[in-house]
Amino acid sequence: MLWKLVSANKSPTEVVSYSDFLQMIDDKEVLSSNIYLEANSANIHALLRGSRKYVQTTIATSELPEITARLKDGGAKIEISEAKNGDWTLILLNAAPLILLVGFCLFLMRQMKGNAKRALVLRAATARTGIGYDLHRLEEGRPLIVGGIELPFDKGPVGHSDGDVLAHALCDALLGAAGLGDIGTHFPDTDPKWKGANSMLFLEHAKKLLDEKQFAIEHVDAVVIMEKPKLGPHFPKMREALAKALSVGVEKIHLKAKTNEGVDAIGRGEAIAAHVVATLTSR
């Protein structure tokens, strides 16, 4: 027990064998002793003469009469008592830091587990993804507008508005992620109001709808497919235009260009298409 390692006055206590303790008694080294009785044994704490040193030993109850007799013969003062309830207090006091540490660790583990679960539930509940696709035929003599930028080319998309496939697919991806329908729902091509309209207006309106529903745009990834001209050199300006319309940083807009390897209408230069994936989160 822990109390055996500390004497009553907090002096270090040396644990000695029964035979060594008997020798100390016979040599009259023991000045006083405290004997604590337990069920089948007794613990003896003894103060040695001429020093502040304590020794401690444990004996069987049957050896108690002999020990007390020898102590008396050696002139040692004897106090006998039942094992103290205070021993348990001392044990608890000694063990308190360990108990507190273990308890704190268990508490932390439980909190971390709970937080991880909550984070997973939250992430699953708030992240939303939408997909958008658009294709327009190309005709000679029309302006080629992609991502809000007019590119020098002899063909452009045929459409009710400016025919910006990237903006239209992006609009559909955003509306889809928010569960707000599609571009046709909000800007029907039967409405003359939208004839020849700048598609950046569609994106600005979609952003307004997202704001009303407390959605934030986390990321946009897009692929524009056309045979020519090359789109890559124009991406910086397109990203700026799209980011401005959506009031987000350009780092949230990612664009890629593909050709169709000469296959089908796009490959023959008769059409342009775009695929967009948008990720939103709830605020």
Ligand code: MG
């Ligand atoms: Mg369209």
